[in-house]
Amino acid sequence: MAKKNVNKLSNSVTHDIDQLASSIEQEYLKSKAWKLPGVFSLISFQLSILAILFSVTILLGYWMEVEFLYRPLALEPATHPVTAVIALFLSVSILLPNQPSLLGCLKTALVSVSAITVLVAIIDYVFSTEFLPPNIIFEREQGHVHASALGNYLSINTAIMFLILSCASLAGIYDRKSLQQIIAYVAISIPCISFIGYAYGLASFYSHMSLYTAVIGFLLGWSLLAQTSDYGGFKAILSPYLGGRIARFQSISGMVLPFSVGLFFVSLSNELNSSYIGMFVIFVTWFLVLMISISAYVQEKIDAARREVTEKLIQAANTDPLTGLYNRRQFFYLGKKELRRAHRTGNAVAVLMIDIDNFKTINDTAGHDVGDQVLVAVSNTLTLVLREFDLVCRFGGEEFCVLITDTTKEGVEEVCNKITSTIRSLSINNWTDQHSPVTVSVGACLIEKMIDLESALKVADAAMYQAKNLGKNQTYYSVAFSGAQGSLQ
Structure with missing residues (x-):
């Protein structure tokens, strides 16, 4: 029972962290807009x-x-x-x-x-x-x-x-x-x-x-x-961040309040005093605006450094440090959104599980440095072959996962063929020039009906292992519908 409670608490904390990271990311992307x-x-x-x-x-x-x-x-x-x-x-x-x-x-x-x-x-x-x-x-x-x-x-x-x-x-x-x-x-x-x-x-x-x-x-x-x-202080005052909002409020208050107070006292004073009041209002107003501009500029500089760190933290939380692809957490976050959109529009979506063949042999024979080169080369190939709005992530180890939106059976087959052929033609120093080409096994799952992302990944994963059992360096296709699967004809 204690172990179950610990696991439940761990899952709850993980969920809260994910929500916090997502909200920070959304706020950051909103500000960049x-x-x-x-x-x-x-x-x-x-x-x-x-x-x-x-x-x-x-x-x-x-x-x-x-x-x-x-x-x-x-x-x-x-x-x-x-x-x-x-x-x-x-x-x-x-x-x-x-x-x-x-x-x-x-x-x-x-x-x-x-x-x-x-x-x-x-x-x-x-x-x-x-x-x-x-x-x-x-x-x-x-x-x-x-x-x-x-x-x-x-x-x-x-x-x-x-x-x-x-x-x-x-x-x-x-x-x-x-x-x-x-x-x-x-x-x-x-x-x-x-x-x-x-x-x-x-x-x-x-x-x-x-x-x-x-x-x-x-x-x-x-x-x-x-x-x-x-540029400069004006950019700081117009910043969409908290410092900019405060500076805009202070600037407007610094202009309106002295002017209103001066107008009130002028109505009670003679011409000589009115001149002094007018000069006082001008001095106070522009001095306040100048001071606010300078402070906003300094604060914006500090805030810009903080935002740069935040951007790096968001990037570190969402991407794989070696390949620069999305990590599993971000893939699930974005993939579920894409899947919900596809269910609403009725468009087909495909999930690919891609595993580098004999990757352990590459690490054991040529070393982990060469293995990292292979991972980077494969990830760059996937990014190059796929469309900009398709999702690509390093799922773990030598496995990659891809979500292709708005596609068809023919489109999935074309993409898979391009992936396997392009990766097979890669040139990796200290490996392909001395050993065999780099190849991958691909499991493709075409989602045509209502199904969650986890179930689709299980279908694609099973298809990928089927491709390995059939001799590797190939693609095995499956269709996911209402939790079932079947081979594409």
Whole structure:
């Protein structure tokens, strides 16, 4: 009775370990399915399209003389047409590839023209020159705007923002993703300051930057940042693992909470105090995000090392260390799933038991090193002959087991013939050049009816021994149905 209880406890522990390993494997495979670069490439594309729509709308506003389309708030700054053109150039450049082609050259040209234009605007501002006239395009409409008391300028903060965005684009063109990420991060802070200025009613925070301009800069900054989703701190924040989820929550909280608190206190304070509160909110928000990004990056590095170890542990738990094939435990786990699927679809499945003939003689005559070479060569042959989605495992010793899905009697015969002939033609140093060829005996079980994997393996194993009794180096075929077996005709 005590022995029976011990065996029962041992089986229970083994079952729990198998379940734990399977759950770890499923979680790991699920995490590997996280298509980060593809998802954020799409987001980058969408944000660029939005920026293009905003830019075109602003230019249409000047052309049709609809003030709301370029000045969203009455008595507040408007988006200058040169700003809209630069935004259009940068937005289109993000959509173009980096490859050395005509489109790649166009991308570089658009970014370069944008950078040079805003540099000229900055020089005009610093040295009070007018290399870039304010009415360089839409002259009549611009003249009307400047005649009014509202004014319309390509402001210094707008020029600096677009210069930084141009630098981020150039870093991306020359494949400096980490630098692109840092510069884009800085660029995003400028429209965010303007947003806080508009929200708190602080004109000094947004100066002559239109709300439309701030939105376009924000979209372009995030579009460029999204292109670096598989690098650095941004990759760490977007990680599907626990560290990434915590970092995303902290980042959102670090932006929303200070902004909300500042907005509350601004409503109770005078203009001077509001400016101090606004600067405090900006500092706290971006400091928190920066610290979270750094900590997330460090944590992601640590977590990546842990995941690498986990992957090796999963691989060690599921594969044979010598041949790299699935081991028996993983074969049963995956094979049962395939068999259940085959029962649902009604497709036939075949199980093969393969045993290397006279393997003990090989070990005794040439040594275990040569025996290992034979095992590896046979396993590589099986992997090469079979389809990618068929299951192959080293069942134990010199025995291999194969599960072939969605097959027929003719298909099984073709595979078995290919296996035996290919293995027979193998060249193994210190064996086939001095002794006989390597051969295998194969027992094939075609599952046509409802039967569990263990029963099918017993049928295939019996068929394999029958092949050995008939002279080895051949295949014996059986059919399994409802627990019975019979020879294939």
